[in-house]
Amino acid sequence: MSDAIEYELKGDIAVLRANNPPVNALGHAVRTGLIAGLERAEAEAKAVLIVGAGHTYFAGADIKEFGKPLREPGLPGVCTRIENSPLPVISAIHGTALGGGLEVALGTHYRIAVPSAKVGLPEVHLGILPGAGGTQRLPRVIGAEKAIEIITSGRHVGAAEALELGILDEVEEGDVETIGLAYAQRILDAGLGPRPVGQMPRPTPVDFDSAYVAAMKRGRGQIAPATAIRSIEGACHYDITEGLEHERALFMTLFNSPQREGMVHAFFNERAVSKLPELKGVEPRALKTIGVIGGGTMGAGIAVAALLAGLDVTMVERDAEAAKAGAARVNVILQGSVKRGKLSQSKYDAIMASGFRALDSCDALSEADMVIEAAFEEMGVKKAIFAELDRVCKKGAVLASNTSYLDVNEIAASISRPRDVLGLHFFSPAHVMKLLEVVVADETAPDVVATGFALGKALRKIAVRSGVCDGFIGNRILKTYRSCADHMIMDGASPYEIDKAMTDFGFAMGPYEVADLAGLDIGWATRKRLAPTRDVRERVARYADKMCEAGNFGQKTGKGYYVYEAGKRGGTPNPEVIALIEAERADLGVTAQDFTHEDIQRRYMCAMVNEAAMVVDEGIARRPLDVDMVLLFGYGFPRHWGGPLKWADLQGLDGILADIKRYAMADDFFWQPSALLERLVAAGKTFDDLNKGDTV
Numbered sequence: 001m002s003d004a005i006e007y008e009l010k011g012d013i014a015v016l017r018a019n020n021p022p023v024n025a026l027g028h029a030v031r032t033g034l035i036a037g038l039e040r041a042e043a044e045a046k047a048v049l050i051v052g053a054g055h056t057y058f059a060g061a062d063i064k065e066f067g068k069p070l071r072e073p074g075l076p077g078v079c080t081r082i083e084n085s086p087l088p089v090i091s092a093i094h095g096t097a098l099g100g101g102l103e104v105a106l107g108t109h110y111r112i113a114v115p116s117a118k119v120g121l122p123e124v125h126l127g128i129l130p131g132a133g134g135t136q137r138l139p140r141v142i143g144a145e146k147a148i149e150i151i152t153s154g155r156h157v158g159a160a161e162a163l164e165l166g167i168l169d170e171v172e173e174g175d176v177e178t179i180g181l182a183y184a185q186r187i188l189d190a191g192l193g194p195r196p197v198g199q200m201p202r203p204t205p206v207d208f209d210s211a212y213v214a215a216m217k218r219g220r221g222q223i224a225p226a227t228a229i230r231s232i233e234g235a236c237h238y239d240i241t242e243g244l245e246h247e248r249a250l251f252m253t254l255f256n257s258p259q260r261e262g263m264v265h266a267f268f269n270e271r272a273v274s275k276l277p278e279l280k281g282v283e284p285r286a287l288k289t290i291g292v293i294g295g296g297t298m299g300a301g302i303a304v305a306a307l308l309a310g311l312d313v314t315m316v317e318r319d320a321e322a323a324k325a326g327a328a329r330v331n332v333i334l335q336g337s338v339k340r341g342k343l344s345q346s347k348y349d350a351i352m353a354s355g356f357r358a359l360d361s362c363d364a365l366s367e368a369d370m371v372i373e374a375a376f377e378e379m380g381v382k383k384a385i386f387a388e389l390d391r392v393c394k395k396g397a398v399l400a401s402n403t404s405y406l407d408v409n410e411i412a413a414s415i416s417r418p419r420d421v422l423g424l425h426f427f428s429p430a431h432v433m434k435l436l437e438v439v440v441a442d443e444t445a446p447d448v449v450a451t452g453f454a455l456g457k458a459l460r461k462i463a464v465r466s467g468v469c470d471g472f473i474g475n476r477i478l479k480t481y482r483s484c485a486d487h488m489i490m491d492g493a494s495p496y497e498i499d500k501a502m503t504d505f506g507f508a509m510g511p512y513e514v515a516d517l518a519g520l521d522i523g524w525a526t527r528k529r530l531a532p533t534r535d536v537r538e539r540v541a542r543y544a545d546k547m548c549e550a551g552n553f554g555q556k557t558g559k560g561y562y563v564y565e566a567g568k569r570g571g572t573p574n575p576e577v578i579a580l581i582e583a584e585r586a587d588l589g590v591t592a593q594d595f596t597h598e599d600i601q602r603r604y605m606c607a608m609v610n611e612a613a614m615v616v617d618e619g620i621a622r623r624p625l626d627v628d629m630v631l632l633f634g635y636g637f638p639r640h641w642g643g644p645l646k647w648a649d650l651q652g653l654d655g656i657l658a659d660i661k662r663y664a665m666a667d668d669f670f671w672q673p674s675a676l677l678e679r680l681v682a683a684g685k686t687f688d689d690l691n692k693g694d695t696v
């Protein structure tokens, strides 16, 4: 028997105890052990109890085995073997029974869990569908409609709800193995035998076509949820054997799709991104009290994020009135959290009583472990604040700037303790957005970097290391692909075609919808800032400046690329924009070309990949996966492609380089192929090879 399944006979009951830390994933050794344990139990026991050692029941198939040759026994066969056992087989669940874990549990005949347990079929988040009977057995237990909801959302279902739905038979407080054994004994005492879910009546059909169409729409290009619905539909028409075959065929189409690769890339790298080799063994500094300079939208969001993580926050504004306004902003967000049930009233009361204060002097920050400056985006303002912090903050305090573009090296060099300075680039709204760029300046001390990452972890954010450059990883790449979109507009595409092409690609919003939301004045200010140093060969669209000069800043003024009517969601295309664009084309003597959706997507993505490759080559991002996680968690990049550089790997880097060179024939200033991309193509390697430590 494999070590991954411990076997113990306790009276009449054989216990099969999974011991495959950290999450008892159902790898080859576990599957083999389950079959061997079952065979032995059938020779000497009257019932079988399956339970997990450590923190959890099985958290699913072993995702690390994906992409490798399948080793028998496969999981569907294991579940069927359990279901067909002549002995009653019982699952006792604690922690999580997810994916293949819940499928094993549904293969067993009876299920008991502790109240804190969670079950679910989250396979769609990995670009696949439950492939070991989940789409056949779950609908037999809870009906097709509920199964569609649980499988297409992939959500974790708490024990109480699972009991109500009938996924669990009993929920009981106590040690999981003890309650499992007692339950198994009750089943034996009652003379109950196996109760195979596969033999239950087929579920009643629902309107699968409408559910499929809705899932395709919601998926924005992701195919797994809709495909899972077709598999559930099979449960209504086929017996269990045919249904499992149908499920397998659909599972394999997804398993072999690039979307599965993209989603699995996202799964592992959102965990890997904050584990920096250079921080191994480096202890972060103490982090209990935080100062936030600035009570605007960003400062208030940062303060809320820190307060919700249990940190003590002092906000500082320039005068008492501004401090009061900042405190009010924090209060509004926190009260909203209470209303939505995200924060208990007692926690809110505790925060307002002692965790948070807003004042008008930096002197209040003398004892802060870390201060995050979120003031106006201007170097002079930042330097004045840092000089003040240098004066008042205790020795060893971490001094962070939330700048989006400015040179953190210059800020650090302006004070007496540059080793304590780093950038912490939050994304708005800071209490919601998952991304945190930890910007490491030339002099930043390793334990200060570690403290930046410790803050990210405490705030449950995806923290990514970035070097210093204009815009850091994310905004620098954004600037390039936005310029590419602007060039396409000058050459004949409309902003609305570009927005549609990119939402069809999978982005939540198109670039011009985002611009309207963020405020067009932001891009205008950046263009003005960069104008004095701009290369004369750079193409810059002037019509956008004209929109701003007319006071149209997007949603906040009711007009931008779109026109927004009060009380209505979304906007309609603004005809004035088209007129401005056409006038500029006429001025420049440009004849509008046609762009297909595919042309738009390809150019936009090539621009993104090319700049991202430069960012990696320059060491601003240490690994391609850092770029991928920045775009996924800060810029709405579709998760099913894993990130822009994973997308590039999946398309083939040689084709991307060839297209960049083709575009360069018309504009060789903008389209300068990245040297890293050229080296990768020459060596026949991928960006993911670099993630695994390869070099070119």
Ligand code: 3HC
Pocket: 022, 023, 025, 059, 060, 061, 062, 063, 064, 075, 096, 098, 099, 100, 101, 103, 122, 123, 126, 129, 130, 131, 132, 134, 268, 271, 272
């Ligand atoms: N396979 C392999 N490794 C896994 C894994 C899995 N199913 N689930 C988690 N891990 C690894 C993680 O990568 C991580 O490794 P690391 O320490 O080297 O980074 C480690 O286990 C701990 O994971 P977390 O950091 O995520 O721990 P948490 O306690 O925060 O969360 C969890 C635990 C809720 C179980 C979470 O890990 C999770 O959601 N896992 C994925 C569950 C899942 O998707 N299951 C379905 C798999 S697909 C399937 O079953 C196909 C079948 O239908 C045929």
